[in-house]
Amino acid sequence: MSAVPLLDSVWLVGSGTHPDALTDPHDCHCYLIWDGAGGLLVDTGTGLGTRRWLAAVAEVCDPRALTGAVLTHYHADHAGGAAAARAAGIPLLAGAETAEALATGDEVRTSLAVARTAGVYPDGYRLAPATVDRVLAGGDTIAAGGLRVEVVAAPGHCDGHLVLLLSTGGRTMLFSGDCLFAGGRVSIQALHDCRLDRYAETVIGLAGRDVDTLLPGHGPFVLDAARPDIQAAARSFRRLVPPPNVLQPD
Numbered sequence: 001m002s003a004v005p006l007l008d009s010v011w012l013v014g015s016g017t018h019p020d021a022l023t024d025p026h027d028c029h030c031y032l033i034w035d036g037a038g039g040l041l042v043d044t045g046t047g048l049g050t051r052r053w054l055a056a057v058a059e060v061c062d063p064r065a066l067t068g069a070v071l072t073h074y075h076a077d078h079a080g081g082a083a084a085a086r087a088a089g090i091p092l093l094a095g096a097e098t099a100e101a102l103a104t105g106d107e108v109r110t111s112l113a114v115a116r117t118a119g120v121y122p123d124g125y126r127l128a129p130a131t132v133d134r135v136l137a138g139g140d141t142i143a144a145g146g147l148r149v150e151v152v153a154a155p156g157h158c159d160g161h162l163v164l165l166l167s168t169g170g171r172t173m174l175f176s177g178d179c180l181f182a183g184g185r186v187s188i189q190a191l192h193d194c195r196l197d198r199y200a201e202t203v204i205g206l207a208g209r210d211v212d213t214l215l216p217g218h219g220p221f222v223l224d225a226a227r228p229d230i231q232a233a234a235r236s237f238r239r240l241v242p243p244p245n246v247l248q249p250d
Contacts, residue, residue: 003056006221007213008169009035009147011060014045014053016077017218021056023049026121028077028217031175033166034061038145041069041090042164042175043217044081046121047128053081054088064089067144068133070151072177073161074098074110076127078217083128091133093142095153097160099132111158111191136162154179154206156199157187163206171212174226180206182220184232185246200237207234219246 004012014023014030027045068091105127107113138153150165164175178187214226236243
């Protein structure tokens with residue numbers, strides 16, 4: 001595997017499905033933002049593929065030169081590699097809920113315990129505790145070299161979920177974690193903190209943003225003209241009907 005260039009200043013460095021960036025089948029997409037002077041990692045996967053994504057990052061830049069790794073939320077496929085990232089010299093940035101859950105490796109709050117029982121993760125997999133270096137909130141801005149990344153609160157898929165907006169090269173990119181996916185899909189699970197009312201508020205709010213590119217935590221990217229995908233999900237929520245669930249087959 002290697003770093004896969006997607007757009008100016010953005011690479012895919014880890015994934016559970018992309019053949020050229022495969023780190024571990026249980027990982028989410030992990031993105032690298034780098035402008036030649038600084039950058040960010042978006043999500044850290046489970047930790048099962050950390051060695052591979054660190055090598056991919058190193059093809060582009062020194063991992064220790066990054067401002068940090070932003071965790072969109074505390075589910076293990078996105079944040080399980082946080083401790084390993086920090087051990088490699090990459091500071092961790094996350095919302096308060098994620099920071100609190102990772103501090104103790106709370107497998108109930110993060111739903112890892114029930115997901116492991118359901119067969120989503122291997123029997124022996126555990127969430128490594130990690131200390132977050134900077135706690136983020138909606139409205140914050142993160143400096144990464146000459147780039148500025150906006151943090152947007154996006155609860156619904158789970159409590160404390162964040163998404164990121166990056167405007168560069170004449171386009172605005174949405175790093176959506178597990179909030180939004182190609183085709184206007186969402187990720188609804190039978191978990192304690194998946195809240196449809198808050199999900200609706202989040203998606204309707206994002207539909208009002210001028211987004212060109214959708215870079216989700218799983219599945220296909222929408223590199224151009226992503227706004228219709230986001231608006232489709234918002235229209236469904238406005239009708240009080242959940243959009244199509246990415247977790248269910250067509």
